[in-house]
Amino acid sequence: MDEGGTAGATVDRWSPGGLDRLKELYGPLRRFAAVVGRIDVDPDDLVQEAFTRVLARPEGAIGDLGPYLRRAIVNAATDERRRARRRDDLVARVGFADVTNDVYPSELADLLRLTPRSRALLYLVEVEGWLVAEAARATGMTHVAARAALVRARRTLRAELEADDG
Secondary structure, three states: OOOOOOOOHHHHHOOHHHHHHHHHHHHHHHHHHHHHOOOOOOHHHHHHHHHHHHHOOOHHHOOOHHHHHHHHHHHHHHHHHHHHHHHHHHHHHHOOOOOOOOOOOHHHHHHHOOOHHHHHHHHHHHHOOOOHHHHHHHHOOOHHHHHHHHHHHHHHHHHHHHHHHO
């Protein structure tokens, strides 16, 4: 390890096989982050945040790398959503009249109203075909809580889409 304790830290903590596993997960994690994150947040930023958290820990300290990274991405997306909400509240209090919001297709806007964790569950179960129990573990939820969140998310999306059609 070097004097500053940073450059050699990853080499000391992670084997070449572990680093190769991270490289293999990058593509699927980036797609996951694109679904979970806000439209104005680069998915690569969320994945990089998750990788930073992982690489700071010893390789053996993480039981299952995929779910751990997905949970870290969901947490980073949630943090970003909170920051954006605080920023929007501040802009509203200050009263900038010329601030505009981008307009997106209604289906995407409906999806973005869901929490990052709900979007993560929907993506993993509906798109990736994961079992609810696996998706729950990957997002840091219990199986029962994940099923309930999926039901609420589907109901919300269905109501929004029906309202748009009506």
